[in-house]
Amino acid sequence: xxxxxxxxxxxxxxxxxxxxxxxxxxxxxxxxxxxxxxxxxxxxxxxxxxxxxxxxxxxxxxxxxxxxxxxxxxxxxxxxxxxxxxxxxxxxxxxxxxxxxxxxxxxxxxxxxxxxxxxxxxxxxxxxxxxxxxxxxxxxxxxxxxxxxxxxxxxxxxxxxxxxxxxxxxxxxxxxxxxxxxxxxxxxxxxxxxxxxxxxxxxxxxxxxxxxxxxxxxxxxxxxxxxxxxxxxxxxxxxxxxxxxxxxxxxxxxxxxxxxxxxxxxxxxxxxxxxxxxxxxxxxxxxxxxxxxxxxxxxxxxxxxxxxxxxxxxxxxxxxxxxxxxxxxxxxxxxxxxxxxxxxxxxxxxxxxxxxxxxxxxxxxxxxxxxxxxxxxxxxxxxxxxxxxxxxxxxxxxxxxxxxxxxxxxxxxxxxxx
Amino acid sequence: xxxxxxxxxxxxxxxxxxxxxxxxxxxxxxxxxxxxxxxxxxxxxxxxxxxxxxxxxxxxxxxxxxxxxxxxxxxxxxxxxxxxxxxxxxxxxxxxxxxxxxxxxxxxxxxxxxxxxxxxxxxxxxxxxxxxxxxxxxxxxxxxxxxxxxxxxxxxxxxxxxxxxxxxxxxxxxxxxxxxxxxxxxxxxxxxxxxxxxxxxxxxxxxxxxxxxxxxxxxxxxxxxxxxxxxxxxxxxxxxxxxxxxxxxxxxxxxxxxxxxxxxxxxxxxxxxxxxxxxxxxxxxxxxxxxxxxxxxxxxxxxxxxxxxxxxxxxxxxxxxxx
Numbered sequence: 001x002x003x004x005x006x007x008x009x010x011x012x013x014x015x016x017x018x019x020x021x022x023x024x025x026x027x028x029x030x031x032x033x034x035x036x037x038x039x040x041x042x043x044x045x046x047x048x049x050x051x052x053x054x055x056x057x058x059x060x061x062x063x064x065x066x067x068x069x070x071x072x073x074x075x076x077x078x079x080x081x082x083x084x085x086x087x088x089x090x091x092x093x094x095x096x097x098x099x100x101x102x103x104x105x106x107x108x109x110x111x112x113x114x115x116x117x118x119x120x121x122x123x124x125x126x127x128x129x130x131x132x133x134x135x136x137x138x139x140x141x142x143x144x145x146x147x148x149x150x151x152x153x154x155x156x157x158x159x160x161x162x163x164x165x166x167x168x169x170x171x172x173x174x175x176x177x178x179x180x181x182x183x184x185x186x187x188x189x190x191x192x193x194x195x196x197x198x199x200x201x202x203x204x205x206x207x208x209x210x211x212x213x214x215x216x217x218x219x220x221x222x223x224x225x226x227x228x229x230x231x232x233x234x235x236x237x238x239x240x241x242x243x244x245x246x247x248x249x250x251x252x253x254x255x256x257x258x259x260x261x262x263x264x265x266x267x268x269x270x271x272x273x274x275x276x277x278x279x280x281x282x283x284x285x286x287x288x289x290x291x292x293x294x295x296x297x298x299x300x301x302x303x304x305x306x307x308x309x310x311x312x313x314x315x316x317x318x319x320x321x322x323x324x325x326x327x328x329x330x331x332x333x334x335x336x337x338x339x340x341x342x343x344x345x346x347x348x349x350x351x352x353x354x355x356x357x358x359x360x361x362x363x364x365x366x367x368x369x370x371x372x373x374x375x376x377x378x379x380x381x382x383x384x385x386x387x388x389x390x391x392x393x394x395x396x397x398x399x400x401x402x403x404x405x406x407x408x409x410x411x412x413x414x415x416x417x418x
Numbered sequence: 419x420x421x422x423x424x425x426x427x428x429x430x431x432x433x434x435x436x437x438x439x440x441x442x443x444x445x446x447x448x449x450x451x452x453x454x455x456x457x458x459x460x461x462x463x464x465x466x467x468x469x470x471x472x473x474x475x476x477x478x479x480x481x482x483x484x485x486x487x488x489x490x491x492x493x494x495x496x497x498x499x500x501x502x503x504x505x506x507x508x509x510x511x512x513x514x515x516x517x518x519x520x521x522x523x524x525x526x527x528x529x530x531x532x533x534x535x536x537x538x539x540x541x542x543x544x545x546x547x548x549x550x551x552x553x554x555x556x557x558x559x560x561x562x563x564x565x566x567x568x569x570x571x572x573x574x575x576x577x578x579x580x581x582x583x584x585x586x587x588x589x590x591x592x593x594x595x596x597x598x599x600x601x602x603x604x605x606x607x608x609x610x611x612x613x614x615x616x617x618x619x620x621x622x623x624x625x626x627x628x629x630x631x632x633x634x635x636x637x638x639x640x641x642x643x644x645x646x647x648x649x650x651x652x653x654x655x656x657x658x659x660x661x662x663x664x665x666x667x668x669x670x671x672x673x674x675x676x677x678x679x680x681x682x683x684x685x686x687x688x689x690x691x692x693x694x695x696x697x698x699x700x701x702x703x704x705x706x707x708x709x710x711x712x713x714x715x716x717x718x719x720x721x722x723x724x725x726x727x728x729x730x731x732x733x734x735x736x737x738x739x740x741x
Contacts, residue, residue: 007522007523011511011519015508015511215508215509216505216506217506217507219469220500220502222473223473224524225495225523226492401474
């Protein structure tokens with residue numbers, strides 16, 4: 001890269017970092033992170049306190065509903081269960097839901113003890129915690145009733161259904177085991193931040209190219225420097241802003257996680273700090289930043305080419321769809337990688353250059369990847385990145401000076417071949 | 419740098435877009451230290467030519483030699499100042515930084531960049547605005563910043579594309595002064611325009627283009643003299659009777675091709691091969707009271723119209739012949 005590319009990078013960097021939006025977003029980011037930790041804890045505390053009001057229409061004539069009173073707290077969700085006379089009209093119950101007097105109602109059919117289907121109707125049936133909680137409450141009540149019918153005593157029944165403690169931790173045999181949920185949360189958060197950052201800064205490059213084209217400064221630029229220097233300088237400058245922002249966020253996140261009990265305490269949520277989070281070390285941050293920068297460079301080059309092809313942001317909306325898809329597809333595959341981080345699909349996905357920047361750091365955080373795999377994926381990403389830059393530079397060189405009609409695919413192809 | 423005889427030599431450059439010839443087989447030379455005008459109507463290929471000289475686009479064929487040794491490119495750009503027709507700056511960049519940025523791109527060191535920026539801000543009376551964003555400036559002030567951006571690295575060759583379009587009268591003067599100062603400092607200035615009056619006042623040399631091709635090229639004074647020899651005379655008489663008599667008796671003779679009323683007299687075009695002395699002796703012989711008899715230098719405008727017109731006619735004939 002030439003000295004001129006660095007002069008251009010410096011300009012892009014300073015203009016962005018000095019912009020007030022940079023400060024605002026950099027500060028608001030961690031506030032969002034705090035909200036992400038505090039809000040779920042806060043909400044779960046609230047719903048436990050308030051609970052859901054559910055009425056039971058018991059047609060079994062065996063008072064199964066009465067058996068439910070014993071254990072009301074299920075899966076962290078509180079329920080207030082209340083039996084209604086068996087001859088209550090469904091319309092009446094529906095009316096109570098409509099008037100928000102109750103959240104929902106359960107119907108135990110006559111044959112509920114011999115396989116009849118229990119039904120729940122409520123305004124919160126989309127909530128997984130509610131349906132799972134209710135389902136386990138119903139299970140418990142029916143098992144107890146059946147137990148009684150078999151002639152078991154209260155003690156035997158209690159012993160039969162005593163809660164089994166169960167704990168799962170993530171390990172691949174290389175390092176210490178961590179809480180499975182926590183590993184997933186952190187891995188997922190990192191994946192998401194990378195996706196957002198690459199998209200955000202890629203689009204920033206796109207917009208910068210269009211702006212330069214629209215205010216015509218590009219003509220002076222191209223008369224002074226090679227188009228590839230202009231493109232690389234721009235991509236590098238914007239990328240450094242991204243690196244700076246991610247580093248700042250990382251530091252703030254480390255601070256917040258370090259002091260999370262105090263932070264949660266400020267919001268009056270005691271004990272929620274016991275929620276276990278795996279700590280991120282220097283190596284983790286290094287991997288995250290490396291993949292961000294390589295992934296960003298790969299996508300930013302493509303975005304620069306698209307910016308050069310179009311004349312307005314409206315046109316860019318359409319033209320960037322293929323690149324967006326390349327970035328979104330790996331995000332959609334996140335469950336596959338998280339579900340089986342050492343599986344064949346995950347191994348292949350994290351070698352594909354347009355997917356690895358988003359997915360590999362997550363796999364790395366789940367401790368499911370060997371050094372050889374990482375080196376190979378970085379190598380593949382680097383080679384593809386150079387390819388993308390060469391390709392983009394060709395489109396960019398011709399595109400930035402063409403105004404008016406959006407070029408057809410054939411024209412773009414001829415630019416690439418020239 | 420050794421001083422080459424020519425700041426710019428353009429040899430047979432052609433640029434085609436599909437079947438459309440934007441510039442065809444164009445050649446011209448700009449000697450060092452002259453003000454060179456690239457003239458022509460809209461669509462003549464002036465901007466395309468200047469873009470090729472500035473390495474923004476590449477000619478399909480032909481060659482361009484800058485300052486005796488350089489090809490168009492970043493190396494040559496260090497010695498060229500360029501003001502494009504479509505002007506633009508970074509709106510959110512501070513004025514002083516903008517100038518320093520362009521200076522750095524054209525090869526100046528860090529310290530020199532800021533020194534030059536301050537010098538130009540002072541010279542163009544923009545010093546009070548150095549810390550404002552470009553977008554905060556009035557359009558006229560932005561234009562001045564643009565001039566400064568083109569000149570900040572003290573270029574050997576200054577290239578201006580339609581520099582007067584969109585300028586207010588004050589900035590037009592500023593630009594004229596800049597051009598004169600550059601010329602006095604021994605620099606070469608190449609500019610394109612379709613405004614013949616501006617060109618006539620400033621140019622030493624011109625190249626007139628039409629439809630991508632060269633119509634005529636040379637030193638402006640020589641071109642004017644040649645055109646004068648083609649027989650244009652400005653006549654004025656003592657009284658209107660004299661004028662009326664001249665119109666009926668003398669100016670109807672075959673040696674006069676046409677007579678046109680001008681504000682300060684009659685502009686007489688002699689027929690080809692006729693000398694103005696002959697007209698004068700005829701007038702004297704007719705005993706007319708003559709107030710003015712002046713062989714006219716053709717204006718650049720007239721040269722332009724006759725040359726470009728001749729080209730259009732030739733093309734028309736060519737097309738008819740082909741049909």
